[in-house]
Amino acid sequence: MTVLSVQGLTKSFGALKVSDAISFDLRAGEIHAIIGPNGAGKTTLIHQLSGSIRPDAGRILMEGRDITRLPVPARARRGLARSFQITAILPGFSVLENVALAVQARSGSSFRFFRRAAAERALNEQARASLGAVGLAGIAGRAAGTLSHGEKRQLEIAIALAMRPRLLLLDEPLAGTGQHEAARIGRLIASLKGQLGIVLIEHDMAAVFALADRISVLVHGRLIATGSPTEIRQNSQVRAAYLGESEC
Amino acid sequence: MSARDAVMLALVALLAALPPVLQLLGEPFLTVIVTRALIFAIAALSLDLLLGYGALVSFGHAAFLGIGAYTALILSGRGVTGLELQLPAALAAAGLFALVTGAISLRTRGVHFIMITLAFGQMAYYFASSLSAFGGDDGQALRARSTLFGADVLAGNSGFYYLVLALLALVWLFLRALTRSRFGRVLSGTRENEARMQAIGFSPFPFRLIAYVVAGMIAAMAGVLLANHASFVAPSYMGWGRSGEMIAMVVLGGMGTLTGPVLGAIAFVLAEETLARFTTHWRLFFGAAIVLIVLFTRGGLLGALLRGRK
């Protein structure tokens, strides 16, 4: 089954074309990595998939339904979760509350005005489970704003997982994390394989080639190649345009 | 119980004991001044829901105070003096005004939101000025103080005082529950990071609108009390200067803490009364004092108090 189908997505910022008729399909349970040099338009693509930027043309289908015009919260409620390249957390909330809010978003109405939310066991238990999965269970009580950069990245993933998404967009989840944290996040992403569709943007080529089922190469807003890791490694166009300058 | 709750509990206990003490000291008139401070504390609490929890800087909050005051004026002029009728009417009028103006102004953020709420506040001000049947620019004296189920509870200074204190405590309890509920957690979340809240599935708008309506209704309740306190209602109740003073009370006391704005409002009104006795240039000193307190005490008066205790 196809979780995500991107068809002819096009977006310009003034004269700069950042998405140039991008098309690809993501099958359920697969990790589809998108690689490309800085400024290629990867983050802008994620913004369009999540709904925070409107494409100029093209369509986005999630599980067969057109979501091109749906606002961000509506996509999230349909099971689309994302992490941000520049981490976006609730700094004044505790780590646990950051995640509990994501659980709350999919567990009944939030138009409840009197019962204390922090005392809802069901929300907290599910939030703790997500924190455990990313290895942050030990610091659930800390204010999220006081975490290290790497811990904030892990928290973002815990928030996304707590949404129980069917489609997950990760924008450079390993960037800025220490070796230990990166390995842990890598293992976590690998463990999600088969459970949901993941679009992974990452500059760490070793991680990309280890994790991805398919890889697309984005250069100047255009997908110049899509294929299995082996195919991409051997693609001469890709080597010339991009991989040639990196270690792979 | 959190430290904030403890401060509020101690404050209410202190305030409850105040009138007999002032009576003994031969200063019963001070009870009247403190009553005014407590009415503004109710208004400041309502503004804290917007400012402190929703990060919504409303510069038109005095309009709601005015709506409450004019409701009391108009109804008492028609012989309807019961608070049991005046309060629901004021709340309904303010709720409706908040629903309409909120639905428009909450489409914007930041400076635009400040400007639009200011504009709506000024519109309410000029509308009140044009009510010639109710004194126009000059305002009008209240025909009679409000009653409660036929009893003249507001006639005596201490009856009025205790009614206001009880309402203040109720509003504080209500907002404390509201801000800690699921609803309140979403509202605070939008203050922390709107993009994140959207990404997990929340549209901020309905949460903000509900907060705006609730805050407007509570401010209108303070307006009904204020009209009774002055026995007089004028458009100046809703001027933008008054909206600015309420923001100052909230920030002075410590935004987003509920207890802080109560302290801020009391400190503000008492300082105003005291300074005005000593110098005609009191506004200058007062302005300077507020700037210094906001700059040098993180978290306002409540923040300073809690740090001092440790």
Ligand SMILES: Nc1ncnc2c1ncn2[C@@H]1O[C@H](COP(=O)(O)OP(=O)(O)OP(=O)(O)O)[C@@H](O)[C@H]1O
């Ligand atoms: N809102 C915007 N308005 C104008 N130009 C923009 C905007 N957002 C991004 N750009 C430009 O579009 C191009 C693509 O940006 P984008 O952030 O999508 O790249 P990226 O592939 O994610 O890069 P990186 O690897 O550095 O994160 C860049 O040249 C960027 O400067």
Ligand SMILES: [Mg+2]
């Ligand atoms: Mg990027």
